[in-house]
Amino acid sequence: MTSTVFVRDIMRLMEEIAPAKLAMDNDKIGLQVGNVDKPVSRVWVALEASPDTVDAAVDAGVDMIVTHHALLFRPIARLDTRQRRDRAIQQLLVHDIAVFSAHTNLDIAPGGVNDVIAGKLGLKDVEVLDVTYREPLYKLVVYVPTTHLDVVRSAIGDAGAGAIGRYTHCTFSASGTGTFLPGQGTKPFIGTQGELEQVAEARLETVVPDHLIHSVVARMCEVHPYEEVAYDILPMLQTGDEFGIGRIGNLERSIALEEFAERVRDEFGMRHIRFAGDPNLQVDRVAVLGGSGSRWVAASLEKGAQVLVTSDVGHHEAGDAWADGMAVVDATHAALEQPVCAVLAQMLRDKLRANGTSVTIEAAPVTVDPFTWI
Structure with a gap:
């Protein structure tokens, strides 16, 4: 992440905290108003983008509001700016304040x-x-020259593959012979263009959860010696974390x-x-x-x-x-849900700090409970 933080960066961090895949069916989550390329220097976390919250955000120079309740949960047939709610949407657009919502995904997410x-x-x-939600699991199978088996095995394990219960780096390998014929324009690690090559290889397999599959494969390809890596990704009937x-x-x-x-x-x-x-x-x-x-x-x-x-x-x-x-x-x-705002603001601050950036992120100082007890 660069020193300048954009709306898309806050969205990326929110995906780490409360992944969209956790949301229940037909929920309305994600960016509701705004431009992902807008720089942000001040972010509020609020239960909802109520008219009072929006008015206060405009006065405070807020660039983005992260909410729990969706601003646009039901389809809007028209915007009548004589009405407070519609006027609040107008204010968001006029002052270029982005609104991002994490609803049931934040209910479900660990720490939410x-x-x-x-x-x-x-x-x-x-x-x-x-x-x-039960996270899908995949069987990752890759063919590696035996000289590089330990390097590839360590790399994918360090990237999160092979976690079973309290064990990590769980893999299985079997030896065999790989064959390939390098074509014109190739630069083979082993062998010569135009000649069939036979190599002592290992079939290395492990288990990878859905949210790590792309990063594990990328890391595997980084350390694998071959110009073209032969691997399979197979869906499993077993599931991972619940x-x-x-x-x-x-x-x-x-x-x-x-x-x-x-x-x-x-x-x-x-x-x-x-x-x-x-x-x-x-x-x-x-x-x-x-x-x-x-x-x-x-x-x-x-x-x-x-x-x-x-x-x-x-x-x-x-x-x-x-x-x-x-x-x-x-x-x-x-009352029940308001406390998550301060917790979520701290999570975002911690993640930004870990990335070497700093943005003012705070729980919105606005009460949104429509009920008053007397």
């Missing part, structure tokens, strides 16, 4: 929304509540539901909170899901939780959940 919620509540032994929505974990000690609801209220800075269930119910296993998560009551029950912490729970949903034996703590949508 749901891990932040679980961390604030002190959950231990945290695991995914509902698996939504990712998913929501988290579930254990409390340090069992506490009553009412006391736990008070903890949620205090940790997320709310004046009031509501819950469904017996106030004296002893809680030691908790499911959390930022946003509208009442659809995951059954998954929470199946994994042994006594309570689900989520948002936007309706009357019938809360009643049905408790009738099925699952207590619900219903925090506001914004």
